[in-house]
Amino acid sequence: xxxxxxxxxxxxxxxxxxxxxxxxxxxxxxxxxxxxxxxxxxxxxxxxxxxxxxxxxxxxxxxxxxxxxxxxxxxxxxxxxxxxxxxxxxxxxxxxxxxxxxxxxxxxxxxxxxxxxxxxxxxxxxxxxxxxxxxxxxxxxxxxxxxxxxxxxx
Amino acid sequence: xxxxxxxxxxxxxxxxxxxxxxxxxxxxxxxxxxxxxxxxxxxxxxxxxxxxxxxxxxxxxxxxxxxxxxxxxxxxxxxxxxxxxxxxxxxxxxxxxxxxxxxxxxxxxxxxxxxxxxxxxxxxxxxxxxxxxxxxxxxxxxxxxxxxxxxxxxxxxxxxxxxxxxxxxxxxxxxxxxxxxxxxxxxxx
Numbered sequence: 001x002x003x004x005x006x007x008x009x010x011x012x013x014x015x016x017x018x019x020x021x022x023x024x025x026x027x028x029x030x031x032x033x034x035x036x037x038x039x040x041x042x043x044x045x046x047x048x049x050x051x052x053x054x055x056x057x058x059x060x061x062x063x064x065x066x067x068x069x070x071x072x073x074x075x076x077x078x079x080x081x082x083x084x085x086x087x088x089x090x091x092x093x094x095x096x097x098x099x100x101x102x103x104x105x106x107x108x109x110x111x112x113x114x115x116x117x118x119x120x121x122x123x124x125x126x127x128x129x130x131x132x133x134x135x136x137x138x139x140x141x142x143x144x145x146x147x148x149x150x151x152x153x154x
Numbered sequence: 155x156x157x158x159x160x161x162x163x164x165x166x167x168x169x170x171x172x173x174x175x176x177x178x179x180x181x182x183x184x185x186x187x188x189x190x191x192x193x194x195x196x197x198x199x200x201x202x203x204x205x206x207x208x209x210x211x212x213x214x215x216x217x218x219x220x221x222x223x224x225x226x227x228x229x230x231x232x233x234x235x236x237x238x239x240x241x242x243x244x245x246x247x248x249x250x251x252x253x254x255x256x257x258x259x260x261x262x263x264x265x266x267x268x269x270x271x272x273x274x275x276x277x278x279x280x281x282x283x284x285x286x287x288x289x290x291x292x293x294x295x296x297x298x299x300x301x302x303x304x305x306x307x308x309x310x311x312x313x314x315x316x317x318x319x320x321x322x323x324x325x326x327x328x329x330x331x332x333x334x335x336x337x338x339x340x341x342x343x
Binding site: 076106118 | 172173213214215216281282285305306333334335336337338339340341342
C-alpha cells in the first residue's frame, strides 16, 4: 500500500513538473503567420523584467476577456529562467497562445516582431494585415490598449 | 476615405522611441556623477577620441547581469587611452542616492552619471538598459547597441563595443555599427 502511494505521488509530481516545463518555442515563420491574423496583438515578456511580471495578471485578464484582438504572448526570458517563467505565466492563467523565443538569434527575432524595436521590455505591438499599427514600450496602459483596439480593430 | 482615416489614426498612435542613428551627431550634455563631479561630453571629447556612453540601471536584471562585465570593460577601455566611459542612469524611478549606493555596493570605479528628468536619454533616444552609444570626435555616433552578444555572459562570442573601439583605434572602418539586444525599458514618468 505504501509502495503504491509512493508511485502515485511520483506520477503526480512528474505530471506537475511537465505542466510547469518551459513553453513551446515560436519560430519566426510561425510568428509571421500569427501576426497576419486580423488585429493581432503581440506582447513580449520576460521574467527578468520587473514591470513585465508586475503587470502580467491584469494584462492577461484583459486579453482573456477582450474579443477585439488575437493575443499572443512571447516569453524571451533567458535560458536559465525558462522554467520559473513558465510557472509565473501559469499563475496568470492565459487563455490564449503563449510561446517562448527559441535560443539565440535575438536580433533576427526582434526584427520579426518589429524592425523599429530596439529591445526594451516589456514591449507590445498591434498588427493589421501583418503590419505594425501601434506599439507600446514599457508598461502597458490597458485603457490606451482598449482605446487603440476600439479605433483600429473593427 | 475610411481606410485613409484608419491609416492616419494608426500613424498617430504609433510612437516608438527612435534612437539617434549611427552617423548622426548628438548634442553635448553635462551631468553630475555619484562621485560629486560634473562630466561634460564636449569637454571629454577634447581629451579623448571617443566616449562610450552606456545607459544602465540599478534594478534592471539585464543591466545588473553586466555588473562584473562593466568593471572589466572599464579596465579594458582604460588600457585604450583614447576612450572614456560614461555610464548614465536615466530612470525616473531610481534616485541619485539609490544610484550612488548601487555604484558603491558594486565597486564601480568609473563615472556613474545621474540623468534627472531623462533629458540625456531623450537626446540619444535611448530606449533601454543596458544600451551603448559610442560617440566619436564631433559628437558623431560611431556604434549603437549592445555591449556583447550574450546577456547572461556565459557564451560571449563577440564583444561588440570593444570590437568597435579597437577598429577606430586601428583606423579601420567599424564592421558592425548597429546591434540589438533585449533590455529593460528606461522608466520615463
